[in-house]
Structures are given as structure tokens and as C-alpha cells.
Amino acid sequence: MERKPIYLDYSATTPIDPRVAEKMIPYITEHFGNPASRSHSFGWTAEKAVEEAREEVAKLVNADPREIVWTSGATESNNLAIKGASHFYSTKGKHVLTIATEHKAVIDAVRELEREGFTATYLEPEPNGLVDLEKFKKAIRPDTVLASVMLVNNEIGVIQDIEALGNICREEKVIFHVDAAQATGKVDIDLEKLPVDLMSFSAHKTYGPKGIGALYVRRKPRIRIEAQMHGGGHERGMRSGTLATHQIVGMGEAFRIARLEMKSENDRIRILRDKLLQGLQSIEEVYVNGDLKHRIPHNLNISFNYVEGESLIMAVKDIAVSSGSACTSASLEPSYVLRALGRSDELAHSSIRFSIGRFTTEADVDFTIQLLKDKIQKLRELSPLWEMFKDGIDISKVEWAAH
Amino acid sequence: MMQKVYFDHNATTAIDKKVLGVMMPYLEMQQGNPTSQHSFGRHARTAIEEAREQVALAIHAHPTEVIFTSGGTEANNMIVHGAAIKNPQSTLVRSNIEHPCVARPMEALTRQGWHHDLLKVNHDGVLTDEAYKNINVNNVSLISVMLANNETGAIQEMSTLSHFAKEKKALSHTDAVQAFGKMDVRFDELQIDAMTLSSHKIYGPQGVGALILNKRSDIEPLIYGGGQEKNLRSGTENIAAIVGFGKACELISESFKETSLLTRELQITLELHLKELGAVIFSEKVKRLSNTTFFAFKNIEGSTLLTALDKKGFAIASGSACSSVNKEPSHVLLAMGIDEDLARGALRISFGNQNTLNDVKTFIETIKKELQTLKQLTAIAA
Numbered sequence A: 001m002e003r004k005p006i007y008l009d010y011s012a013t014t015p016i017d018p019r020v021a022e023k024m025i026p027y028i029t030e031h032f033g034n035p036a037s038r039s040h041s042f043g044w045t046a047e048k049a050v051e052e053a054r055e056e057v058a059k060l061v062n063a064d065p066r067e068i069v070w071t072s073g074a075t076e077s078n079n080l081a082i083k084g085a086s087h088f089y090s091t092k093g094k095h096v097l098t099i100a101t102e103h104k105a106v107i108d109a110v111r112e113l114e115r116e117g118f119t120a121t122y123l124e125p126e127p128n129g130l131v132d133l134e135k136f137k138k139a140i141r142p143d144t145v146l147a148s149v150m151l152v153n154n155e156i157g158v159i160q161d162i163e164a165l166g167n168i169c170r171e172e173k174v175i176f177h178v179d180a181a182q183a184t185g186k187v188d189i190d191l192e193k194l195p196v197d198l199m200s201f202s203a204h205k206t207y208g209p210k211g212i213g214a215l216y217v218r219r220k221p222r223i224r225i226e227a228q229m230h231g232g233g234h235e236r237g238m239r240s241g242t243l244a245t246h247q248i249v250g251m252g253e254a255f256r257i258a259r260l261e262m263k264s265e266n267d268r269i270r271i272l273r274d275k276l277l278q279g280l281q282s283i284e285e286v287y288v289n290g291d292l293k294h295r296i297p298h299n300l301n302i303s304f305n306y307v308e309g310e311s312l313i314m315a316v317k318d319i320a321v322s323s324g325s326a327c328t329s330a331s332l333e334p335s336y337v338l339r340a341l342g343r344s345d346e347l348a349h350s351s352i353r354f355s356i357g358r359f360t361t362e363a364d365v366d367f368t369i370q371l372l373k374d375k376i377q378k379l380r381e382l383s384p385l386w387e388m389f390k391d392g393i394d395i396s397k398v399e400w401a402a403h
Numbered sequence B: 001m002m003q004k005v006y007f008d009h010n011a012t013t014a015i016d017k018k019v020l021g022v023m024m025p026y027l028e029m030q031q032g033n034p035t036s037q038h039s040f041g042r043h044a045r046t047a048i049e050e051a052r053e054q055v056a057l058a059i060h061a062h063p064t065e066v067i068f069t070s071g072g073t074e075a076n077n078m079i080v081h082g083a084a085i086k087n088p089q090s091t092l093v094r095s096n097i098e099h100p101c102v103a104r105p106m107e108a109l110t111r112q113g114w115h116h117d118l119l120k121v122n123h124d125g126v127l128t129d130e131a132y133k134n135i136n137v138n139n140v141s142l143i144s145v146m147l148a149n150n151e152t153g154a155i156q157e158m159s160t161l162s163h164f165a166k167e168k169k170a171l172s173h174t175d176a177v178q179a180f181g182k183m184d185v186r187f188d189e190l191q192i193d194a195m196t197l198s199s200h201k202i203y204g205p206q207g208v209g210a211l212i213l214n215k216r217s218d219i220e221p222l223i224y225g226g227g228q229e230k231n232l233r234s235g236t237e238n239i240a241a242i243v244g245f246g247k248a249c250e251l252i253s254e255s256f257k258e259t260s261l262l263t264r265e266l267q268i269t270l271e272l273h274l275k276e277l278g279a280v281i282f283s284e285k286v287k288r289l290s291n292t293t294f295f296a297f298k299n300i301e302g303s304t305l306l307t308a309l310d311k312k313g314f315a316i317a318s319g320s321a322c323s324s325v326n327k328e329p330s331h332v333l334l335a336m337g338i339d340e341d342l343a344r345g346a347l348r349i350s351f352g353n354q355n356t357l358n359d360v361k362t363f364i365e366t367i368k369k370e371l372q373t374l375k376q377l378t379a380i381a382a
Helices: A018-029 A041-060 A074-088 A104-115 A133-139 A162-172 A245-281 A309-315 A336-340 A345-349 A362-381 A384-390 B017-028 B039-058 B072-086 B100-110 B129-133 B158-168 B239-276 B302-311 B331-335 B340-344 B357-381
Strands: A068-071 A095-099 A119-123 A144-150 A175-179 A198-202 A213-217 A286-288 A299-304 A351-355 B066-069 B091-095 B115-119 B140-144 B171-175 B194-198 B209-213 B292-296 B347-350
Touching (some): A041 A068, A144 A162, A245 A286, A309 A351, A336 A345, B072 B100, B239 B292, B239 B357, B302 B357
Parallel strands (some): A095 A144, B091 B140
Antiparallel strands (some): A286 A299, A299 A351
16 A cells, blocks of 8 residues: 655645534535525525634634635635736726736736736746845836735745835835735734735635635725626625535634634744754755745745756655645646746756645654655765766856757 | 425535535545645545546536536636637627526626627527527627526527527537436537536535536636646636535436436425415426426515515525525516516425425415415505
């Protein structure tokens, strides 16, 4: 039987917390009503549960429950926010500003706007993954209608200065969208203070179920969006479709737990991550991708120099990790996020994202460090490049003969 | 507490225990992201592909024709939007009794340069050949006609739709959300290009559905991102729900014939008694789902009767669940030319596999008493 690998891919998806599953199940079995059914108690029970969950989601980010719109996940939230707001305010202008290291769901929604006749800027971040405020400000044009910046990057875990970026957007009268899919339960979010107009959330990155997410839509000042899904007029017309009550309940519970346990969990995870970092840094020629200070404690993204990417992934199959973002790891292209940081294709290919979570133990981390130490050494023993490096040859200056 | 009788299966159904059984491991155990390459991800991927085969088998389609969505609403929006974007300025045609999630996206597109035309149902709620002949526009990109109506249960003839769409070189689509699981639905025989399914109407979980799209049809996505579902529907797959939907499809294709016989018997009994009490039954004379009865009593306020019946333990609906938020009379009945006052009194009963003849009998006794009380009240008021 295949031995279960150690799961260190919490940024791709998290398991459902058992407490969340327990809360969801009655809404699959007994309270199965359609929350839009106003004519009987099956519907009312479902509707009540949906509204309680909405309050929990709002509480985690200090928003008004009326500002929370349910969606099928962060991908839909990002599409709804970016296309919905850009369409609605398109008379103001048709330029959209985003960052080159955003999640595919943001990049591709912006690309779709380009096909519709909008123009877009994909601003390059600094080599540490953070956005330079001056460059951001300069990239805003008179016809910029919306800017979209993620709070926490999915691959390298860096935290952007959303408050400062939001203030720039306010000054320039640009609608500001933030993808917070990777941030909930990991960093404090206070939407009463943050100058953010739209914010995307996902449940399955925060120990909730897959298939459910939310979009925060600010009420004061009121932000308008054009619906992307029309129909029964659910969610005040912004998103039609029967709500999956059990999934919503699950997201509410997951966010409630996140609110209560975030601080102690982050402390514990930080200790584990620092241990992992220390252990891996004892290996020669490793590079941490992304700023270490402005970063969630859960993430460590490391490039192992002089190791071939595919063999690296094959060698570490006793741990479940990502070689890029989960959503693009089906392709063999090097991570566009790492390339935007200025990493060479080789270094991008030989990088690993370790993401630590609620159920990671110290033993898991110890095992991972030892595994990497062993495997990297073995792979390098086979590598002529490593040999050349050890002989003091600067490989970047070698002129390879063409075949 | 009083035993509840659920007569609102066209709104949503209770999940089958066997469906829940296959979903549980995906709710309780460590699961990967189906796009991840490690073994957690690969297991999730395999589960999704198995579910895709189950869905395909149940409706006689090819697994590659199944695109998972977050539900029927998304699938309908996706085909309307997706076909329209491929053909700028084209005309979108639908029947005038479509669910809002077909009608509203078409209306939204008319504000962006597309055109919109309606096929009009007759007094019985079905489209005749004449309805199609009245559509004279060319450059039609999509024609959408629901297989069975959610309110009346009336079934539309698909061959007319198919022929007409071919003649117009347009994509044909049917919203089969209500029909699937209540009658035999065979995608390969219907000769249409696209079809919408929903899981929670067939004893599967809420939050998942599918667009069935034949391989010749080319549409644009509605949601962009990671490129899941062959680039047609991005977003991390809702594994637990997809697995549940697959199982629900497998179960329903084994049981729908038996359930239809049961609900037909209940329907006949119910309607016999309702008519004795003076009810008008909509779409009574046409081919109709065996589980749906849409009816009204003249001069009886629908919402009053509904509340009274709920207090007695019967969950029924007034019109469709989605629009029961607003007080407007059913748009389906108005499209059929039913008098507005009568339409306002309309109530819908939709049976499912757990209902019994005894449920129907107690319901009839209850409604008799409630009608008497209401009539006395109206008499006093007069």
C-alpha cells in the first residue's frame, strides 16, 4: 500500500477541520431546505443558518454582514469583483491595474477585460515580491477604474501593504480589490479601517469546504458591481443561484474558528516554519523566495540551486508539496511568480513551496528537513553542474556548444 | 412536534443517505487540491473523473461532455454568456417561461448590444410549431427551451427545438434541471447541443451542477482562472459535492422509473380531489412531470392558504422557490395568459420519493378544512 505522504501543501487546500464537518452535516441531512423558499420552515431554517454564517464571515474581517456576498469560491469572487466593478464603472475609464504575481483567477479575469477592450498594467513587484508604493502610484492613469492586489501571495506568502496601496487608490479615486484567499486566519483583516472596496475570500484555504467563497462589497461608500450570474436575484442581485447551505455553514464555522484561534495558531506555526527554514538553510546554495519579514508564518518557498526541478519533485514524494501554484502545477512552465521576482528559469524550476498548517507537527518538520538534506545531496552527487560549481566555475559565464 | 410533510421537491430535495455516504470521506479526511501533483491531488482528481462518468452515464452523454459548475444557475448563465460572446450582436432566443437564470442573463446582454427574442407558449404552457414560426430573425446564436417547467411541470418537445436550431445554425440548449431524475433524459437522442443539470434536485448535494456540452460546440467561459474543466470553468473543484452528484446520478438512473410511477399515483389522487374542491390545475391537458401539480382556487389568496398549510405541517410552494421572495404572480402563468388574480392564488405541490398516499390523503383533509375556514372568513368580511 502506498504510504501517505506528509501534507505540507496547506496553501493549495486545507483539510476540513473536524469541527467544521460536524457543523455541516446536519445541514446536509435534516435541514436541507432551499434558503430561498419563503413558504415553509425548511426554507426558514436554511435561511437562518445562512445568515448566521454570514455574520461569522463578516466578524473575522470586521465588516457588516450585509457586505458579504456568497460565491462558489475565490475564483468566482475575483471574477465577480474585477469584471463586475470594471463593467459597472467603465464609463469612468477602461484601464485596470494589477500585479504580475497575482493569482491566475485575477490575471485571467483582467485578460478577459482586455479582450473586451480594456487596457491593463501588470506591475512587476520588487525582487522580494512586495509592491513598490511609488511605482504603484505612477502606474495609475486618469482612466484607471480598478486596481487589484492580493493581500497574501499564494506561492511566496508575502504580505502586501494593503493599507498604503488602498490609500493611494482612494486619493486617485480608483476602486480597490484585494484577493484575500490566502490571508484569512493568517493575518488580521479589519475592513472598517482598511481602505478596501472589494475583497475575495475562500473557505477551503481556511479549513472550510471547497466550493464556497465570498466577496466583500463595501457599503459606505457604496460600491456597485454588475452581476456575472443572473437569475433568481439571490444575494441582493449580485449573485444568483441556490445557496449551498451546508457549505455556507461550513465556511461560517471555519471563519469563526479562525477568528478565535488565529493568534495561538500563528505562534505555533511560526516556530515550526522557523525550524524548517533553519534546517533547510544548513544546505548549501538554497535561496528563500520572497521577503521573510512581510510574510505569513505558514509559507516557505525555497529554490535549491544545482538540482533539476523534476527530479527534485520525484525525490521528495514522501512529502506533499507544490512546485509552483497548485493551480498551474499541471503545466511544466516555471512559476510566473518566481520569474517575476527575477529568478532564472532553472531556479524557479527547482523551487518548492512548503506550506504549514493546523495539523502539521514538529515530527513532520524534522522528517522534511532530513529528507531534503539527504535527497539534495544525492541529486547533487549526480549533477555535473554541481561539480563545476564546486570546482569554482561560474556557470552563468559558460558558453554552451549548440547541438 | 408535528411530523413535517415535504411537498416541495422542485425547490430542493433531501440528500440520499447513500450519497452522503460517498461524500463523507471527502468532508472528514485529508483531501488534496485536484490540480496538485502529489498523491492527495491525484486521488481527488480520480474521484472527480469517476463522478464525471457517472453523470455522463445517467444522461447518455460522453464524460468529456460534462462540465462541472456550482449549480444550475451557473450552467445556464454559462451557456447564455458563452454562446453570446462568441457571436457579438447576435440574437438570443428563449421561451417565455424559462427560469430567471436563463432569462436574466439574456436581458443583461441586451444592454450590451445583443438582441433577445421570445418563443411564446400557448394556454397550456407548451410551445407549438407556430411559436417557432413567429421567430423571423437571423444571426441567432442560442435557442434555449427548458425540458420541463419548474412550476407547471409541462414538458416541451425537443425535436422542434433541435430542428429549428439547426435551421438557424444556432446552438440549442435545454435547461433540464427539473426534468432530470423525473423522466428519461438522453442527451445523445435529444439532438441538442447543451443541457443544464443540477444536483440538489435529484437527492444530491446543493452547490453543484453541470453543463453538458457536445464536442462540436464552442463557447467562452464565464469564470476565468486556473483553467480547470478544460479551461471552461476555473476554480478549485468542489470535490465532496461533485462526488455526491455523481452518486446521485447513478442512483437516480436506477430509481427514477419506480419513483415516477409512485408520484404519478399520488398526482392522480391529489388532482382528483383538488378538482372536486374546485381547483384549476395548470397545464393539466399536456405532457407533464409526474410529480408536479400547479393549481389555484378562485378567490382564495394563495399566500394565506400556504401559511395555514405550513402551520399544519405541509411544506409546499407558491410558484418557484427563487421568486417566492417577491409577491409578483408567477411569470409562467402570466405567459400562459392566465388571469392575474387566479395566478396570484397559485400553489405548487411537487412530490418526491419519500411521499406516500397517506401524506396526500391527510393533505386533502387539511386543505378541505382550511378552505372552509377561509371561505367563512371571506363571507364575514363581505
